[in-house]
Amino acid sequence: MSHACKLATGNWKMNGLRADLDEARALAAGFPDAKCGILLCPPATLVCAMADALSGSAVMVGGQDCHAQTTGAHTGDISAQMLADAGARQVILGHSERRADHAETSAQVAAKAAAAHAAGLVAIICIGETESQRDAGQTLDVVLSQLAQSLPDEATSANTVIAYEPVWAIGTGRTPTLEQITEVHDALRANLPDQAISLLYGGSVKPGNAAEIFAIANVDGALVGGASLKAVDFGAIIAALEAA
Numbered sequence: 194m195s196h197a198c199k200l201a202t203g204n205w206k207m208n209g210l211r212a213d214l215d216e217a218r219a220l221a222a223g224f225p226d227a228k229c230g231i232l233l234c235p236p237a238t239l240v241c242a243m244a245d246a247l248s249g250s251a252v253m254v255g256g257q258d259c260h261a262q263t264t265g266a267h268t269g270d271i272s273a274q275m276l277a278d279a280g281a282r283q284v285i286l287g288h289s290e291r292r293a294d295h296a297e298t299s300a301q302v303a304a305k306a307a308a309a310h311a312a313g314l315v316a317i318i319c320i321g322e323t324e325s326q327r328d329a330g331q332t333l334d335v336v337l338s339q340l341a342q343s344l345p346d347e348a349t350s351a352n353t354v355i356a357y358e359p360v361w362a363i364g365t366g367r368t369p370t371l372e373q374i375t376e377v378h379d380a381l382r383a384n385l386p387d388q389a390i391s392l393l394y395g396g397s398v399k400p401g402n403a404a405e406i407f408a409i410a411n412v413d414g415a416l417v418g419g420a421s422l423k424a425v426d427f428g429a430i431i432a433a434l435e436a437a
């Protein structure tokens with residue numbers, strides 16, 4: 194572990210109806226005195242209701258994306274200010290699914306992060322290589338380039354978290370070796386503008402592999418997709434992070 198803050202982030206992606214807020218409540222009930230940051234990022238439709246449901250608990254609520262502008266004619270988009278108004282404290286930006294499905298560039302991610310910061314939100318900026326890039330030996334070049342281009346100038350440990358997510362490990366049950374995660378996280382740490390920025394690993398993190406991943410020196414937590422949907426699974430991952 195580094196000196197950065199530990200953070201367990203759950204990304205519900207396009208999953209979750211109001212009835213699923215019971216999972217969020219169950220998670221919060223299991224960690225009344227959390228020893229690390231705990232964050233759930235539900236779909237936009239649930240941000241307000243989840244923030245209300247978790248009010249007074251140790252579990253924070255975040256968004257999964259925001260627009261770079263504050264207001265305007267952008268049908269279907271939501272601004273960072275709107276997320277903050279709904280009770281969010283953080284926002285995931287530049288997730289590989291956004292980069293792939295919506296052709297988001299790192300420059301756009303940086304603009305969104307600046308908007309998030311202006312709204313008082315912590316930006317969780319995602320980076321990661323594809324399988325073909327890894328096979329071509331381009332992993333460090335790709336992630337360091339994404340890091341440099343996705344961070345706005347004002348990024349500090351107070352307003353920014355980085356999540357390294359190999360695209361090929363997301364939702365596949367496959368993970369890099371511990372040596373591969375170590376190599377990338379060490380390189381990221383060496384290139385951060387603020388050494389106290391938290392570095393999360395994401396991609397098929399489960400209760401069964403969380404402890405060994407959290408034992409890596411420059412891993413400060415996780416960005417968890419599928420295993421964050423159920424309190425019992427995400428709770429086990431959070432317990433592993435607290436113990437690391």
Ligand SMILES: O=C[C@H](O)COP(=O)(O)O
Pocket residue numbers: 204288358362363364365366395396397398416417418419420
């Ligand atoms: O945002 C979360 C990541 O994409 C990881 O998803 P996963 O845990 O389902 O592999």
